[in-house]
Amino acid sequence: xxxxxxVKVLVVDDSPFMSTLICEMLKAMGVxxxxxxxxxxxxxxxxxxxxxxxxxxxxxxMRPMNGIELVRGLRLKAKGRLxxxxxxxxxxxxxxxxxxxxxxxxxxxxxxxxxxxxxxxDKLCAVLYQSRLFVVSPNxxxxxRRRRAIAINFEDRRAGKLDQFDIDEMFG
Amino acid sequence: MKKPSPAERExxxxxxxxxxxxxxxxxxxYLEDAIKAxxxxxxxxxxxxxxxLAHDLSGEAQQFDAPVVASLAxxxxxxxxxxxxxxxxxxxxxxxxxxxxxxxxxxxxESERAxxxxxxxxCLQLAxxxxxxxxxxxx
Numbered sequence: 583x584x585x586x587x588x589v590k591v592l593v594v595d596d597s598p599f600m601s602t603l604i605c606e607m608l609k610a611m612g613v614x615x616x617x618x619x620x621x622x623x624x625x626x627x628x629x630x631x632x633x634x635x636x637x638x639x640x641x642x643x644m645r646p647m648n649g650i651e652l653v654r655g656l657r658l659k660a661k662g663r664l665x666x667x668x669x670x671x672x673x674x675x676x677x678x679x680x681x682x683x684x685x686x687x688x689x690x691x692x693x694x695x696x697x698x699x700x701x702x703x704d705k706l707c708a709v710l711y712q713s714r715l716f717v718v719s720p721n722x723x724x725x726x727r728r729r730r731a732i733a734i735n736f737e738d739r740r741a742g743k744l745d746q747f748d749i750d751e752m753f754g
Numbered sequence: 755m756k757k758p759s760p761a762e763r764e765x766x767x768x769x770x771x772x773x774x775x776x777x778x779x780x781x782x783x784y785l786e787d788a789i790k791a792x793x794x795x796x797x798x799x800x801x802x803x804x805x806x807l808a809h810d811l812s813g814e815a816q817q818f819d820a821p822v823v824a825s826l827a828x829x830x831x832x833x834x835x836x837x838x839x840x841x842x843x844x845x846x847x848x849x850x851x852x853x854x855x856x857x858x859x860x861x862x863x864e865s866e867r868a869x870x871x872x873x874x875x876x877c878l879q880l881a882x883x884x885x886x887x888x889x890x891x892x893x
Contacts, residue, residue, distance in 0.1 A: 585756050585757060585759075585762055586758065596810070597810045597813070598784070603774065603778070606773040607773050610769040642809075674809070675809075675812075695814075695816060696813065699767045699770035700767055707757070
């Protein structure tokens with residue numbers, strides 16, 4: 583049995599070709615359950631009704647509700663597991679401005695198109711097995727944007743601060 | 755959840771690559787339909803549709819290993835991003851026409867690679883105004 587056989591993934595893309603391609607590759611890798619949605623709105627309905635989804639692959643430009651709107655909605659308005667759902671954004675545009683916009687919206691990883699099997703597999707494993715701290719602050723909600731553990735020579739306030747924000751208090 | 759071993763990763767990648775090839779092969783017609791739709795939008799100067807289709811096509815064309823089609827999508831995106839006064843719609847129409855001729859009207863339908871080479875030739879022909887028929891015959 584594959585290590586990914588218990589994993590449930592949602593693929594959100596309005597391009598039938600890209601959606602089929604990613605779904606078929608995930609199934610071939612051994613992912614247990616792969617669901618599809620053709621828009622942000624449809625994805626939101628699925629995510630709300632099925633809270634056992636482990637990871638969502640979300641395309642940037644879709645109608646109705648694009649990828650960024652969906653991610654922001656989940657990070658800022660949802661609660662608990664739904665808010666922390668690992669999200670991998672998929673995009674063909676890799677300019678710094680767009681990648682930063684995706685990062686700041688709270689996605690865990692960015693998967694660039696064309697999608698290779700290795701990139702798809704490694705991004706999936708990164709969110710499943712190397713998860714980062716989840717930050718809930720007034721200005722940002724999502725995985726810790728700092729990937730490197732850089733030594734600092736002043737008081738480290740991060741660990742304490744992360745737990746001080748209460749999602750129910752902030753958005754409830 | 756248990757992390758996959760390197761051997762499992764290797765096996766997963768082999769299976770996924772086979773699945774990728776199958777999907778690209780089985781959905782070849784999809785690329786043609788996308789080019790057709792973009793060509794119609796370009797012909798009509800329908801900017802919102804060009805923007806949406808060019809976005810999709812830029813990722814899809816690369817996935818199909820069709821760099822000329824990806825260039826068409828990029829050119830369409832540049833047109834959208836340019837200020838209205840400097841938009842070169844006729845140039846984009848010519849490129850779209852050339853790519854459509856190679857992929858959709860099937861001048862030489864042997865393979866994706868041949869279609870891609872034809873598209874390159876047609877673009878060159880349009881850009882330089884030279885007759886590339888002899889070169890086309892060699893493809």
